[in-house]
Amino acid sequence: MGFSCILSTPLNGRGMKGGSPLGLEFCTIASGSSGNCTYIGTKYTKILVDAGVSGKRMEDGLAELKLSGQDIDALFITHEHLDHVKGAGIFSRRFDIPIYATVETWAAMEGSLGKIAPGNKRFVYADEVCPINDICVKPFAIPHDAADPVAYNFLVGEKKITLATDIGHATDSIREHLEGSDILLLESNHDETKLKKGKYPYHLKQRILGENGHLSNHAAGELLSSVVTGKMKYVFLGHLSEENNDPHLAYETVAEILRKNHIKVNTHLHMDMAYRFGNGAKIEL
Numbered sequence: 356m357g358f359s360c361i362l363s364t365p366l367n368g369r370g371m372k373g374g375s376p377l378g379l380e381f382c383t384i385a386s387g388s389s390g391n392c393t394y395i396g397t398k399y400t401k402i403l404v405d406a407g408v409s410g411k412r413m414e415d416g417l418a419e420l421k422l423s424g425q426d427i428d429a430l431f432i433t434h435e436h437l438d439h440v441k442g443a444g445i446f447s448r449r450f451d452i453p454i455y456a457t458v459e460t461w462a463a464m465e466g467s468l469g470k471i472a473p474g475n476k477r478f479v480y481a482d483e484v485c486p487i488n489d490i491c492v493k494p495f496a497i498p499h500d501a502a503d504p505v506a507y508n509f510l511v512g513e514k515k516i517t518l519a520t521d522i523g524h525a526t527d528s529i530r531e532h533l534e535g536s537d538i539l540l541l542e543s544n545h546d547e548t549k550l551k552k553g554k555y556p557y558h559l560k561q562r563i564l565g566e567n568g569h570l571s572n573h574a575a576g577e578l579l580s581s582v583v584t585g586k587m588k589y590v591f592l593g594h595l596s597e598e599n600n601d602p603h604l605a606y607e608t609v610a611e612i613l614r615k616n617h618i619k620v621n622t623h624l625h626m627d628m629a630y631r632f633g634n635g636a637k638i639e640l
């Protein structure tokens with residue numbers, strides 16, 4: 356079956372009543388400093404982003420979506436940190452799944468993945484669209500203390516899903532890539548006060564707070580406020596620190612900043628959490 360990456364091209368039946376004409380689904384399987392994995396799929400194409408949990412947990416998460424590892428067409432990796440790649444090698448070997456990452460990320464993570472079949476070693480390049488059947492995957496560069504970290508846009512027809520975690524600070528490029536997303540998974544890693552007062556060693560606190568560290572709840576709220584448009588329907592806050600955050604605090608901090616910017620949560624857009632353990636809400640577009 357041939358597909359094109361012309362973004363305005365409808366697939367089939369767009370405009371049908373009921374159901375999801377594109378069959379586009381989004382669901383986080385794990386999110387947080389202890390491991391990350393997200394599912395995005397259509398009728399034709401099923402993708403995972405990051406594999407920072409065990410192969411078993413990935414399979415459990417897929418089973419809840421009535422899928423198995425055999426259904427997965429591609430695994431995209433954001434960067435080499437273990438909370439994003441821990442289960443990648445096992446999963447690729449078990450189900451013969453191609454892994455996509457940037458050249459530098461491959462070099463940095465290869466040692467921890469184990470042997471990967473040569474045909475399953477694939478490359479992506481920032482700002483170059485990588486089509487997987489009917490899903491156009493677009494990596495874009497983010498500031499984070501890894502070899503060559505990227506976040507991803509997933510484009511299907513006129514729909515856009517964006518996964519953006521492990522971000523040291525917001526940049527104009529990040530804002531541009533987040534704008535117009537129908538669904539956004541955004542990092543809301545830590546509460547700055549909790550982190551500063553907490554028990555992490557000084558150098559780790561500085562790393563997390565730094566330009567190439569992680570996005571705080573406050574920074575996530577500010578970034579989100581600057582990119583919300585009428586098109587954005589769902590935001591998931593994710594990659595929460597276990598030590599320096601809690602879901603209620605993250606949600607309330609971001610919601611308060613949105614309110615100050617006259618964006619009504621759950622009126623203008625739905626906001627939810629991507630859970631550390633277990634699937635988040637499944638969204639169909």
Ligand SMILES: [Zn+2]
Binds near residue numbers: 434436499501521
């Ligand atoms: Zn990281």
Ligand SMILES: [Zn+2]
Binds near residue numbers: 388391436438439594
């Ligand atoms: Zn991470």
